[in-house]
Amino acid sequence: MIFQKFLNILIIFLPWFIRRKLLVKFWGYKIHVTARIGFSYIYPRYLEMSAGTQINHFTVAIYLDAVILGYKSIIGRGNWITGFPSNTASLFFKHQKERSSKLIIGEHSAITKNHHIDCTNTIEIGNFVTIAGYDTQMLTHSINIYDNRQDSAPIKIGNYCFIGTNTVILGGANLPNYSVLGAKSLLNRDYTKEFTLYGGVPAKPIKSLDQSAKYFLRTDGFVY
Secondary structure, eight states: OOHHHHHHHHTSSSSSHHHHHHHHHHSSSSEEEEEESSSSEESSSSEEEOTTTTTTTOEEEEOOOOEEETOOOETTTTOOOEOOOOOOSSTTTTTOTTTEEEEEEOOEEEOOSSOOEEEESSSSTTOOOOOOOOOOEEEEEEETTTTTTTEOEEEEEEEEEEEEEEEEEEETEOOOSSEOOOOTTOOSBOOOOOSSSEETTEEEEEEEEOOOOGGGGGGSSSOO
């Protein structure tokens, strides 16, 4: 275990074209030749990066079953992504036989920088999504006080969503397609109404959004 961690750290300092080959050959990762990882510690059990994807500097992704990035998706600088892998000897989450610790990001989506993403249970982010600003927390696990044990639930973010700065999204939450979550909001419910601005603590529907908004019609993920 200590040797593995030493090796993980060591190869971070290698040129990317060499590091990519090592990660593919010896770690079993699937990394497209046009994908890139910066100076970051990215070691889930399985990593898949499609064409044009990026993980930028000073991001950590550990203790997960998988991280999967769709075409041209980006994880920015300074993000902390962690979880609790399935099929371990630990007593934690033994009652959740189907639980998996994954971060799945669709095509043309972006997580900006300095966010905390807890993938004890699966977090699925759709296509053309922006996790904007700073300091958003996605937390899939907590203590169930009634059963007196650790519990978890997945989070799902639909396609063409915009998540404002410094929000909190809890396990079991769902943000529907074509939705905006306002800054400093707390999302803790499974909503279904699309083209809606959600906001507040806890977040509630505030108003409908015009379906002709250009953000919802993008064919490329980057917003100039």
